[in-house]
Amino acid sequence: MDTNTIWLIDHKATLGDFSPMNLDGSTWILGVCILTAASTEESAISKFKDFLKNEDMELIEIYDLREYVSDDFNDDSSRSAQIKNAVRTVLEDGETCYVYARTSETMESGGVQ
Amino acid sequence: MSASKGALTVAEGHPAFITDADIIFNNGRDKKDFVLRTTRDDIGIWKTKHGVSMSPFKTSNGGAQKWVARIDKDYWVFGIDATKADDIFAAVKIGMNCYDARASDLIKDVYVKNLNIENESKIDRTLLVKENKKLYEDVCKAILQAAKLLGVQGQLNFFVFSNNKNPKLPKDELHTALVSGGADSVETDSHPYKFDVGSNDGRRVFKDLISHLHLATLKV
Numbered sequence: 243m244d245t246n247t248i249w250l251i252d253h254k255a256t257l258g259d260f261s262p263m264n265l266d267g268s269t270w271i272l273g274v275c276i277l278t279a280a281s282t283e284e285s286a287i288s289k290f291k292d293f294l295k296n297e298d299m300e301l302i303e304i305y306d307l308r309e310y311v312s313d314d315f316n317d318d319s320s321r322s323a324q325i326k327n328a329v330r331t332v333l334e335d336g337e338t339c340y341v342y343a344r345t346s347e348t349m350e351s352g353g354v355q
Numbered sequence: 356m357s358a359s360k361g362a363l364t365v366a367e368g369h370p371a372f373i374t375d376a377d378i379i380f381n382n383g384r385d386k387k388d389f390v391l392r393t394t395r396d397d398i399g400i401w402k403t404k405h406g407v408s409m410s411p412f413k414t415s416n417g418g419a420q421k422w423v424a425r426i427d428k429d430y431w432v433f434g435i436d437a438t439k440a441d442d443i444f445a446a447v448k449i450g451m452n453c454y455d456a457r458a459s460d461l462i463k464d465v466y467v468k469n470l471n472i473e474n475e476s477k478i479d480r481t482l483l484v485k486e487n488k489k490l491y492e493d494v495c496k497a498i499l500q501a502a503k504l505l506g507v508q509g510q511l512n513f514f515v516f517s518n519n520k521n522p523k524l525p526k527d528e529l530h531t532a533l534v535s536g537g538a539d540s541v542e543t544d545s546h547p548y549k550f551d552v553g554s555n556d557g558r559r560v561f562k563d564l565i566s567h568l569h570l571a572t573l574k575v
Binding site for chain 2 (some may be wrong): 259260262263264265266267320321324328330331334337338339340341342343344345347348351
């Protein structure tokens with residue numbers, strides 16, 4: 243199976259108490275999942291849902307699903323830096339990364355500063 | 356460097372998410388002249404996870420040999436299990452050489468951020484809190500024991516960043532663990548902090564995660 247496409251999935255998901263992503267008692271999370279999959283959106287979403295299940299998370303909404311294009315992340319924001327760094331890691335070993343995670347506790351306390 | 360002030364950090368991850376060892380209570384700052392940073396991971400695993408270029412060297416100073424590297428402005432010692440007094444002892448001894456410092460300059464202020472057990476996804480959920488409590492208890496005991504081995508006396512400050520509502524170690528459970536580990540007292544700063552945080556495996560990054568600062572006071 244072709245798994246050479248790098249996908250970025252910007253989304254909102256629920257967060258279980260015992261999710262490895264839960265360090266602050268949050269109930270939901272915003273984040274960007276970066277994974278390799280075949281070149282169809284269905285493949286990417288399927289792998290993404292498996293990832294969420296393993297993390298004790300459940301998809302609420304996908305905001306953006308796209309193939310990674312480096313030119314899209316040339317600004318100096320921390321979001322772009324985190325995405326580019328994760329893409330480098332995913333390219334190395336194919337393991338899924340999750341970046342720019344903002345928990346409900348963070349967002350409800352005034353959001354990202 | 357007798358007038359200098361340093362700190363020791365444990366369980367560091369990626370250099371982009373180092374523990375802020377200048378923070379004290381009430382959003383105060385106590386700028387450290389030097390910080391000795393330690394990682395739980397051995398150097399090979401750490402490099403694989405985080406892909407940081409550096410020029411490490413192996414050294415010891417009366418304790419076990421450890422890999423050391425200078426990253427940005429700090430010395431890092433790799434493969435330090437903070438639940439083991441011998442490892443903390445080895446790190447502090449190496450740090451004394453690196454910074455021309457006294458043991459007390461390093462071990463009197465110890466910081467850790469979001470310490471949690473490794474491989475948590477493989478551990479039964481019902482045991483997670485218990486295992487994390489044991490981890491903090493063991494770290495407290497190891498700091499105290501290492502201080503004794505180093506001949507340091509008086510008060511030690513163990514600063515812990517952990518969210519009060521962390522489901523895997525809520526505030527009250529954390530405090531119980533620290534007292535079980537030998538803390539004379541434990542306080543929580545009323546001021547919440549926000550940090551970007553990277554996970555142990557380097558694959559997850561949080562933006563502005565809220566954390567609370569707890570201070571366990573240990574007496575040698």
